[in-house]
Amino acid sequence: MLPNNKNLSRYHSYLLKLPIFQGLNEGQLKALFGTMQVKQHYKGEMVTFNAAKHSKLYINFDGLFKLTKINECGDEIVLRIVDKKSIVSPMHFSKFYNITADFIRNTTLFYFPEEAIKKMMKDNHQFSLNIIQYLSENAQALMLSVEVLQLKAAKEKVGWYLVHAKINNSFKLPYPKSLIAAYLGMKPESFSRALNALKKDGITLENKKILLDNGDELCGYCDPVTGADCPSFKTDRCLHD
Amino acid sequence: MLPNNKNLSRYHSYLLKLPIFQGLNEGQLKALFGTMQVKQHYKGEMVTFNAAKHSKLYINFDGLFKLTKINECGDEIVLRIVDKKSIVSPMHFSKFYNITADFIRNTTLFYFPEEAIKKMMKDNHQFSLNIIQYLSENAQALMLSVEVLQLKAAKEKVGWYLVHAKINNSFKLPYPKSLIAAYLGMKPESFSRALNALKKDGITLENKKILLDNGDELCGYCDPVTGADCPSFKTDRCLHD
DNA sequence: CTCTTGACTTGACCTAGATCAAAACTTGTA
DNA sequence: TACAAGTTTTGATCTAGGTCAAGTCAAGAG
CATH class of the missing domain: 1.10.10.10 (Winged helix-like DNA-binding domain superfamily/Winged helix DNA-binding domain)
Known part of the structure; x- marks a missing residue:
């Protein structure tokens, strides 16, 4: 599961292109990238993200999954389709919120521990702004969803x-x-x-x-x-x- | 519309109790509070918030309004009920997003210009964290809404x-x-x-x-x-x- | 205490989209 | 080149919640 050195440099150049790391240089990001973990998920797998166990920031390196909620009748609503390069941050959820990640294709996730992200935000204002940008876009996409779903x-x-x-x-x-x-x-x-x-x-x-x-x-x-x-x-x- | 001095000190002690200003002292907030504006809205009034004209952060000091979207048929969905002490931040919306504020009671809004908020975030990491907290709660409330509405x-x-x-x-x-x-x-x-x-x-x-x-x-x-x-x-x- | 206005309820009916079941495609695999 | 598994389509029927219209209720104004 641990990335080898050859992969690491490939992964890092991939990460540098993501909006969330814009305005930052590789030097600033070095410590954060050092905390990165990789996890493989398989088609059909389901994981319930909750802030307690998954208080991290995930990046979908490659693959596809959906974030869904299901009720007692088995009806499902897809809150978000998480494509390559998309970010999911259960670290920003309430402690008691949870949501199911349902893997549609084999998926490789990168993740950073909450503490590393927090440290990066503290040391680097631009990174805080990028996180704010990500959260704003998230909220806005949800408002648009509500509108589409209801109206x-x-x-x-x-x-x-x-x-x-x-x-x-x-x-x-x-x-x-x-x-x-x-x-x-x-x-x-x-x-x-x-x-x-x-x-x-x-x-x-x-x-x-x-x-x-x-x-x-x-x-x-x-x-x-x-x-x-x-x-x-x-x-x-x-x-x- | 401009607050007089007596009101100002009352307003400031009100603001200091809000979650968004927690972890900050009055000294740090002085410059920001100096940029505050007050606007009165009346029952029945409707304002379309869009990021271009309303790129600000609003606080509902007193009153009640709803943020709604309406379609061609006149069907309405209430995205958020904005109560006393709640925050609305069109400054975090996309430039092209807009939403209607429909005032249910006479309402007094406080607002801060985008630049002042940004400066405060830059100078004060705790304030950035508070903004992140606000945006996270917002996104989560929306996820919960989608779940309730659909399932x-x-x-x-x-x-x-x-x-x-x-x-x-x-x-x-x-x-x-x-x-x-x-x-x-x-x-x-x-x-x-x-x-x-x-x-x-x-x-x-x-x-x-x-x-x-x-x-x-x-x-x-x-x-x-x-x-x-x-x-x-x-x-x-x-x-x- | 009336009257008016707006908020809420009730009943009769209708409709968009759900459900169920079967058929028709697609796709990957042998 | 065909088989099995999955996905999509089609048709028939059902139902939760919407619509419309007519009450009822409650609260503020005169």
Whole structure:
């Protein structure tokens, strides 16, 4: 489980590119990187993160998992899909909060102990700012989720997700449909039916690739936060003011 | 609108008690408090907070408002009920995110400009930690909201809210029912019907006061994060492990 | 103490999306 | 090149909670 020297230098150059380490140089990060641990998780594995046992900061080096909550009936809501390079920080959760990490692919996690992160924040103001940035984005993504989950009908939810995929993953659905459905708080059947409804408006999905008859069919489903990453954001081709 | 000197000293002692200023002394906070502005809002008023115009940190000194999102159909979801002493920090939102503040009572807001907050964070590590604490709690409350909104049936939602009120407001519903209904993502009618269902289990609401036949009827609706503030948390009278 | 206004409740009905079951694809593996 | 396992789709049916409309209740104003 311990990384060897060759891996270590590869890992470090990977870490240096992450937003959370921006504005810091390798020298400043050396001590922190020395505390890094690596853990392998396998497809199908489930881990319940709780602040007591997992008071750390995790980085998904490679793989895919979802953070979910399940109720007594077995209904599941996906709070976050954790992709490569994403961060999960149970160290920032309340002591009594816990959430299940459900590994969809084999996943390699890097993690740093809480104390090392705290020390780095204390010694380096820029790192504190990066943590604040990460937490803010997290909170904002959650606000957007609540909005999507509560205020959009099935078709709008799927449309919204497709804009997301269009802008951030160049017209490609990055995950299985059933995962996206769970993230949107709907059943795979409803997801499928929503796709049928969108097809009638010129939005087709051909094995995970989004095809548009005209090009602007998805714009009506876009929100400004997602849209900010679109090449035509706030141009005449864009619906945002 | 500018606070006079007498008010100022009253305001400052109020501020010193807030969690966000803990671990700091009045001397350290002097410069920050000097940048404070006061703004009055009136019942029924609506303000759209966006990061561009409201890149500040607000404190609700006195009053009540809700942060809501509304869709084209006029459906509303309450993302947060902002009570006295609560903080809202559009300065941490994305530049393109915006949310409506809908004032339920006349409200006096204090606010600090982004630059002053940033300077305070830079000069004072404890203040950065307090901001991180605030953002973490915010994110966690949102995760809990998603869970409640998506995984609970109407009766469980109301039961959950009542435990909340029981523990944090000593058996008293702090807000109008229709506001709580909107926060729980349901209509006032459904809220009312859910209360009827709970009444059959010995949980009665008599003008905003929660009455329990036995005393433990609500425990089944409690979650560990909320429960942590309960006097009998994790005792034999508590359902949490 | 009336009246008005807004908050809450009740009942009758409707609908979006869930559920269940079966069929049709996909994908990886032998 | 076919088999098994998983994923997605389709169709038929059901249901929790929404909608609408008509009360009832409560509180502040005159």
